[in-house]
Amino acid sequence: MAEREIREIPDPVLRTKCDPIGEVDDGVRGLVADLLDTVDQEGRAGLAANQIGVSLAAFSWHVDDEVGYVINPKLVELSEETEEQEEGCLSVPGLWYPTVRSRYARVEGTDLEGNPVTVEGTGIMARCLQHEMDHLAGKLFLDRLERGVRARAMRELRERL
Ligand code: ZN
Numbered sequence: 001m002a003e004r005e006i007r008e009i010p011d012p013v014l015r016t017k018c019d020p021i022g023e024v025d026d027g028v029r030g031l032v033a034d035l036l037d038t039v040d041q042e043g044r045a046g047l048a049a050n051q052i053g054v055s056l057a058a059f060s061w062h063v064d065d066e067v068g069y070v071i072n073p074k075l076v077e078l079s080e081e082t083e084e085q086e087e088g089c090l091s092v093p094g095l096w097y098p099t100v101r102s103r104y105a106r107v108e109g110t111d112l113e114g115n116p117v118t119v120e121g122t123g124i125m126a127r128c129l130q131h132e133m134d135h136l137a138g139k140l141f142l143d144r145l146e147r148g149v150r151a152r153a154m155r156e157l158r159e160r161l
Helices: 026-039 123-134 147-159
Strands: 046-048 057-063 068-076 082-089 092-103 105-110 118-121
Touching: 026 046, 026 057, 026 068, 046 123, 057 123, 068 118, 068 123, 082 123, 092 105, 092 123, 092 147, 105 123, 118 123
Parallel strands: none
Antiparallel strands: 046 057, 057 068, 068 105, 082 092, 105 118
8 A cells, every 4th residue: 555645733634533443344454554554654653544534443553663553442541650751743743742641551452354452551652552542532632731831832833834
């Protein structure tokens, strides 16, 4: 398949909640192939389907040189312990802000054959899982920023758009 163009704010598809995937057909198989091809680039950690313009519940990741995907993911566990780190988004290019996330996250979904898939981790993987689950819900990391940081982000975005 192919690397796809990444949608950037204020594209409304990024604010649209993704629909669950029912039957896996060639369209869904092609979507997964494109998610994998598009995330497999230097500096890309995760990619949700709506970031390439498809409002379906699937995302891919690229963490520690490993690339993978999950469809119909659900966030099943988050640690109470949190950590704050600079976070960015391919759909909000060039802007990074300190963002609080749980230190550990676990996501469960399926692969294209309907087999169960569990993805979990701490650090960058945990951050990636939470970030991509937000995308599928039509949210952006900008929504998670603390007040002062968010005000700065909104100002910097206005200057840019
Ligand atoms: Zn993102």
